[in-house]
Amino acid sequence: MIRMDCDILVVGAGILGLSSAYHLKKLNPDKEVLTIDRVGGPGQGNSAKSEGGYRNLFSSDVNYLLAESTIEFMHYLDDELGYDFRMDQIGYLFLYSEEQLDAQKAALEKIERRGSEVRILEKRDLKEMIPELATDFKDDDETGLLSLEPVDCGVFGANCGSVDADALVRAYEAEYLRLGGDILYNVEAESLMLEPEMELGISGEPFVWQGVKIGGVRTSRGDIKAGKTVVAAGVWSERLLKPVGIDPYMRPKKRQIFTFRNTSLSRLFNVNGFNSQGVIPLTILPKASILFRPELSEGSIWLACADDYGRSFGLEDDPQAEEGYYTDNIYHVLVKYFSCFEGVRPANMWAGQYAVNSFDGQPVITGFEGMIYVGAASGSGIMKCDALGRIVAAKYEGRDEVELFGERTFTVSDLGIEKRKVESESLII
């Protein structure tokens, strides 16, 4: 049995838990900060299963601030501190029909006004740069059935790309440990301890008339009492929050990644005009929310699909990828746009879960006496991790504003519930 009372306890050593733990310890060097995770290492929940994509190409100011400051901090970790998490700035390319581009006009004007590097590419440019891309389709039965969108243009964001999310989590872990933070692996929080604010020592406490707080967690290896408990348990946060009546504001949904290694895809690694690596950017098709990117370390393509409808919400401990989902669904659309995928089967595949905030798609950082909850990152926790960690640390200090990396100010309550202030996003994948 362990007994590790501490000032701040972080439950979950994923990217959001470790970014929070790092910023909490950095701001509070004299406080005991302890992080626990139920598995044997960092990031082994959903962080390491991620596509690792990052972008600053957002219409919403909140999305932009969270991602842009995190991207800059990742550059700092990489360039200045020497961590290697394969930050490949290959860009994001949204392929659009004329109609889809029209719908994004206001969003793109806003992005340009901000000064973000964005380029609109015409069809003839795209055809020249990516000869594998089909832009127009014959008016036949199959095209009609698939209701394919033509590719009339592309929107290219340069300050976007991919990272090795597993290695990024480990960089945060190393920095946190260097500051003197503690971590215990293979320790599962079984429940949050709901306690009276003023304990009377009468059995049955807390009574309805007593003020209550979270005083720590019961774990598989004993109780841990904490001045503040940060719940950063990803999709599993609901198992801790729901029993004490706290809403996690997210629902888990399965997402899959299929990877491909095949000589017929080699030309996607020889595409000029987008990035210094000479490869196709992370590319989003105009139909069926299919996206793929090159993984430069192994010469493979990683593909995902944002299947919002027709897939139920529900927590799964070990979600499995479905090859049939690729062959019977994604494949038919994909080969129409990129015939180089014809006959190519996945070399590998896996599944994880998004923590989906289906109301506004933005992360939530909220509190309760003795507790802070960070989650509901809705598929963008990697690219927003540093900003979210800083906001958690500012909330702990009771500050109204926080300085994100790159001297950008953010109002802490904007991601809370009572005074939530986020706008909807136009550039959704």
Ligand SMILES: Cc1cc2nc3c(=O)[nH]c(=O)nc-3n(C[C@H](O)[C@H](O)[C@H](O)COP(=O)(O)OP(=O)(O)OC[C@H]3O[C@@H](n4cnc5c(N)ncnc54)[C@H](O)[C@@H]3O)c2cc1C
């Ligand atoms: C297929 C897929 C692709 C994605 N692609 C991208 C992308 O391209 N870009 C992007 O930004 N984001 C992406 N995401 C989303 C991103 O991975 C998440 O937003 C992010 O990993 C969430 O981090 P987290 O720390 O909240 O959760 P997790 O990484 O899941 O961490 C939660 C941790 O808590 C631990 N835990 C759970 N319960 C307990 C308990 N009771 N006691 C102790 N420990 C516990 C778990 O073991 C886990 O380590 C993707 C996600 C998936 C599934």
